[in-house]
Amino acid sequence: MAGKGRGPGPVRSTPMARAYDVRAVERKWQRRWSDEGTYEVDADDPRPPWYVLTMYPYPSGPAHMGHVRNYTFGDLLVRHRTMLGHAVLSPFGFDSFGLPAENAAIRTGTHPRSFTDARIEELKESITSLGAVYDWRREIRSHDPEYIKWNQVIFERFLEAGLAYRATAPVNWCPGCQTVLANEQVLADGTCERSGDVVVKRDLEQWFLRITAYADELLAGLDDLEWPERVKTMQRNWIGRSEGVEFDLVVEGRDGSHGRPRLALRVFTTRPDTSFGMTYAVVAPEHPMVDELTTAEHRPAVDALRARAAAASDVERLSESGAAGLGKRGAFTGSSVVNPFTGRPVPVFVADYVLMGYGTGAIMAVPAEDTRDWEFARAHGLPVVRTVQPPEGWDEHGGPDGGPGGAWTGDGAKINSDWLDGLDIPTAKERAAAWLDEQGLGTRTVNYRLRDWLVSRQRFWGCPIPVVYCERDGIVPVPEAELPVLAPDDVEFRPTGESPLATHQGFLHTTCPRCDGPARRETDTMDTFVDSSWYFLRFTDPWTPGMPFDPEVARHWMPVDQYIGGIEHAILHLLYARFFTKALGDVGLAPAGLREPFARLFTQGMIRMDGKKMSKSKGNLVAPSGYLETVGADALRLFHLFVGPPADDVDWTDQTDSVIEGCARFLDRVWRLSVPADGPASTASDALAPEDLAVRRAVHRLIDKVTRDYERWSYNTAVAACMEFVNLLHPYARSDGRHEVVGEAVDTLLLLLAPMTPHLAAEAWERRHGDHVHARGWPVADPALLIEETVTMVVQVNGKVRDRIEVPPEVDEGEAERLALASAAVIGVLNGVAPERVVVRPPRLVNIVV
């Protein structure tokens, strides 16, 4: 364990003595599951299919506790579903392209492939040693040439279908490194994480995937998914659909008369109802009309603003905290536009709080009803005209500085708006939009926050984009027969930040597949999110030649019945994968009817230490290896299931090791109960005594409880129920317990534990019965044994518990009330006072109100 001085594994100086040879048992069964191919399934399996998938990991070396937690949940589901009678598809793979391997190559001179393959072996080994089982025949590595090939085929099909295109886009450019940076590589202060230079925006030709073509379907499809609400909300916000109006603001003096061509600024607004309150207009610094709008007098200020905006990130530009500095972040162009609603001119500003990428890159500003417009108007001394009546006292309450109340963005009656006066906002919106339509000034449009997906990366360790640039033929895709395009091995990694591909002459220069003339290869690679956007489909059939996967086989397994992963992928990965599933269907590579990849999603909590997420970069990783040596995989798995609800975060503390040992102690108790056989045999052949029956009832209540807990992802309470049951069983089995009752109890316990602690369950079961516990069916509770003979009825007086009475479960209201009022404790408390009211909820409760 790095950095914290707690040392690997339990702090105890001598390892705790265990009831069985944990390491030998765990190794035996891991080998057995692998050798016998127990969890290999095929599409022609007669059992109903069930697809469980845990997000494939980036191979960063041996597993850490986050992996353990993740793969414990996944493995539990695989084994549980199998016991329920399904053919469970449980594949594993590696998201093996990415920056860390490339950085390691620069640092050590090792080729990213050998570095990555070594990390994969480590991770694979540690995942296996947890007892997690997979159909390893289906393993995917995204840097595998076969996977690269199909990635490239998919890209070319998208290109053909118009879903991939090349366009100019502003990118983060580091002048020091002479390269493009991903947003994550730009520090909060706008500098490059590597060189420290100030990162600037620069327009470059980049490849995009047209995810926006699916914006509406991506939004609508969320409704039917069994996903956590908050993930769905995050995706909805990310897509950011907004309905509004686009219309023209004619530049003053440029209405088309007097021999000068008409010039108009097109703006987008979601609030056409506020148009009468427009007191200025704003264009983004990148807007193409800025030059034409700017008069000579104001050019220096405008140019300075544009230079500063080019250096700022979108986040900085939109941040409210920067509102104080808005005075410096806007400049008057010297031009005015005419508000078509009032016929009056308003000034046009350039300001960085308007982004070119959203809407039309220009807005009408209504400070009375928009917070940022309000701040800007105040900074520049611009007028404010309210068009919505704020609630009583709004302005009197005052803003932060005691001035008027600020922008009012809520509902209210329209004012100062001529023919809209008195209307509510929705109606006024509708009327204003209709008017613009009638006047031929504007149209209703839908805008999305979602942008097309920029997939170009100036990196070496990624999937090459399979096109060449020919002087004669332009962009030419590499013919499918020549795929995959692979990066050359004889490259040199230099700490310049520049992809070695861009300077490798042998790779760079090629011939055009169409005209055989000289051509240049694309040297950008694809965003690694492309690899992860269809790997779940490849898992269903990585074998059929000539296609990435057979759509018919994919149809058999898809959608993934249960997808498991971290909340950090709530937006990008999960949105891209949804997009790919739809797009692949539309280009004929995936089943056409398959529109959603993941029917159910579960996002597990993360592991924290000292209040921070446990991660390699924070240097607070805890490795499972020490625990595997001491308490074993089963105890560690049990800990992760027991520590709390799976969706909650886990705090790794000084006391965690003790809790893990407690889990190991519990497993020892189970072992002693189950091996070699049962408790002392009873010779009695007569009917079960009440104490025997009590154990049988407890067994069936346990089946019922654990089964329901598994279904609701409440593993912590399932484990607690098993512990409680062992506490009950232990004295019975160790004294005069009947052979067959103890046998049923222990067998049931092992079956219920089999998905959680597979090695112990398998070994104990084999010793008892000689076969595989995981091949047995999931136990079913006998309803007759679930019926309670009596229940405890609580008797309250004014909500305070005064007595408890044992009653039959089917007791009726009248009898319950009679029993309650007859209680000596109640009579004593009432002391002759007649009840005012009696609330009867048989058979659990009677509340007497006086």
Add this chain to the structure above:
RNA sequence: GGGGGUGUAGCCCAAUCGGCAGAGGCAGGGCGCUUAAACCGCCUGCAGUGAGGGUUCGAAUCCCUCCACCCCCA
């Protein structure tokens, strides 16, 4: 700034439909076993649910205001 989550015993957590605040574990204490200790077995405190208000016969649970921590977005 917006959205979401969490807050119960010294600690991790239960309480599934508004009905007995405690299932389980950790740590602590006691007893048994032991030459002794560990292991093992048995027994056992300790909170009134972050704060305040409301609804209700009855609130950890529903509503409102606030506080603290965490996550996501801007």
